[in-house]
Structures are given as structure tokens and as C-alpha cells.
Amino acid sequence: MKRRNTLSKEAVLSVLTSAKKAMSQDAIVKKLELDVDRATVYRILNRFCEDEIVHKIVADDGKQYFAVCVKCEENTIPDNHFHFRCTKCETIQCLPALVEFSVPPKYKVQRMNCVLIGVCEDCV
Numbered sequence: 001m002k003r004r005n006t007l008s009k010e011a012v013l014s015v016l017t018s019a020k021k022a023m024s025q026d027a028i029v030k031k032l033e034l035d036v037d038r039a040t041v042y043r044i045l046n047r048f049c050e051d052e053i054v055h056k057i058v059a060d061d062g063k064q065y066f067a068v069c070v071k072c073e074e075n076t077i078p079d080n081h082f083h084f085r086c087t088k089c090e091t092i093q094c095l096p097a098l099v100e101f102s103v104p105p106k107y108k109v110q111r112m113n114c115v116l117i118g119v120c121e122d123c124v
Contacts, residue, residue: 022067022092086120
């Protein structure tokens with residue numbers, strides 16, 4: 001479905017695109033230079049997820065983060081990839097590693113959410 005482009009959508013996408021790591025809705029709202037209410041940002045983020053512009057990461061604490069996957073040196077980050085949540089700086093980032101898994105016959109995986117928890121390379 002073709003969606004109308006708005007200043008709010010452009011602003012949210014700009015914040016996400018310039019970020020090196022996944023961001024929570026609160027962090028996105030704080031970075032916006034436009035006055036956009038939280039409900040609008042939430043709707044924009046969900047539409048971006050539906051349109052596969054960004055993906056949602058639900059951390060172990062239940063908080064939602066959103067990220068636009070960026071290209072790594074050799075390839076793009078695959079759809080099935082891990083995320084890493086740093087317990088020191090409290091950020092989440094996409095890791096450029098393919099997740100391989102198997103499920104019992106007749107099961108069909110539609111989505112996955114893999115979050116590794118520890119201390120990132122910047123905080124070690």
C-alpha cells in the first residue's frame with residue numbers, strides 16, 4: 001500500500017537512519033527537531049514495521065526498540081539476525097550474523113526475536 005509522506009514520517013526516519021543503534025520510542029521523540037506527539041511516533045513506527053522499513057526488537061525487559069538495518073562491509077545484515085543489548089550503556093544494536101535454527105516438522109516460523117545481553121565493545 002502506498003502511504004502518504006509527511007514531515008513527521010521523514011523526521012522519524014531521519015533520526016532512525018542516523019542512529020548507529022536501535023532506539024526506543026522515547027529516545028526517538030527526544031531526538032526529533034519537530035514537535036510530534038508520542039502517539040503519532042508510535043503509529044509511524046508501527047507502519048514502518050508493516051512496510052519493512054524498520055524492524056522492532058523487544059528486549060528482555062519488554063521495552064521495544066526500532067532499527068533500520070545498515071549495510072555492513074561485505075553484505076547487508078540478514079533478516080534473521082541477533083541483537084545485542086548492553087547492560088552498561090543500555091543500547092541495542094544489530095549484529096551482522098545469520099541465525100540458523102531448526103524447528104519441528106509442520107512448524108512455520110514467521111518472526112524471531114534474538115537478543116543477547118552483556119557488555120558491548122564500547123563499554124568493555
